[in-house]
Amino acid sequence: MKISNLFTMIFIMVAMLACGTYDDDGNFNSIPDGSNNVDKCLNFGDAQLKLTIQDKYTTLPGKVSVFFKVNDLQGNPVPGLSAGNFTIYEQGRNDDCFNTISSSESQARISPNAQIFNSNTLLILDLSNSVLSSSLQELKEASISFINSVMPEPAGDAFKMAIYWFDGEDTLHLLNELTSDANQLISAIEGITSDISNDPSTDLYGAVIKSADIAENLIDEQEQQSIISAASVVIFTDGTDQASRYTENDALKKVNNADENISYFTIGLGGEIDEEVLENIGKTSSAFAGNKEELVTTFNEISVKVSGQANSYYLFEYCSPKRDGSGVNNLVIQARSGTMQGAVQTKFDATGFTGGCK
Incomplete structure (x- = not known):
């Protein structure tokens, strides 16, 4: 029983x-x-x-x-x-x-998500001596093309971009603050001159670490305002880290431990880059230009993916x-x-x- x-x-x-x-x-x-x-x-x-x-x-x-x-x-x-x-x-x-x-x-619908979501792009440019002396004009053209591709029309507060640059100094220099105004970003790019840098070395790993911190802070600040946000960090360089202030492991640890809503992209130019390192830093996607004439195409390749990240968030509503x-x-x-x-x-x-x- x-x-x-x-x-x-x-x-x-x-x-x-x-x-x-x-x-x-x-x-x-x-x-x-x-x-x-x-x-x-x-x-x-x-x-x-x-x-x-x-x-x-x-x-x-x-x-x-x-x-x-x-x-x-x-x-x-x-x-x-x-x-x-x-x-x-x-x-x-x-x-x-x-x-x-x-x-x-x-009445299911995809609704505008601007009221609860912000997309931020950080464009980080290597302006060390090798870039300024040999490919500055091509970099300007590629950056402007990138801005036009990523920034939506009409402009809106939900989509913003900031531009930073680095050389050999232990500083990530602000070129243009976060804005939704594409014309302001383009003017900042056009204003770059060959004498902008005082240190010909390359602090690549420092730029990775500092840009990651900026992206994390952006997301935290907007979360405090009840706004969900994502950030895309796009780093361009034509070489390897020469300053040696930080290690490759320091940079990769920062990238790999970042908030899941931060995407990392890298763009490399020429034969002096380390593609494996840039692929690891650009864990979302990376692209490489063999010469400066390919820069516009390479930047456009990444711009499509950056735009795709921003537009893959959906506010789905139904009754x-x-x-x-x-x-x-x-x-x-x-x-x-x-x-x-x-x-x-x-x-x-x-x-x-x-x-x-x-």
């Missing part, structure tokens, strides 16, 4: 686990909030996209907003998605699995059919881009939800 009761208890436990992640009390503990490991009952198969939730909130009478980033599994951004690329799934206390929510009935009294509900957002798909699972509290959401 005791053996029979034991088998009965085991059967009941297995049956409960098979019914999904939702229990009668509305507690969702099986899958971590914000996880790409969505409930197996949805049977999505292998994912090729990764969705990372940055923030989420609800607005009465019944709107659910989720701010997230989409990358492929190699870490490349996936920009340009619209509401039609997403499918919403909800699971409440009476659901064994998830129900698909109609995009039209739920939930759940109503007050339903408690905490499971939510899955699935994204599709071509043949690739991926999803993320989270929760929302429907307390106070009524009809009339717009």
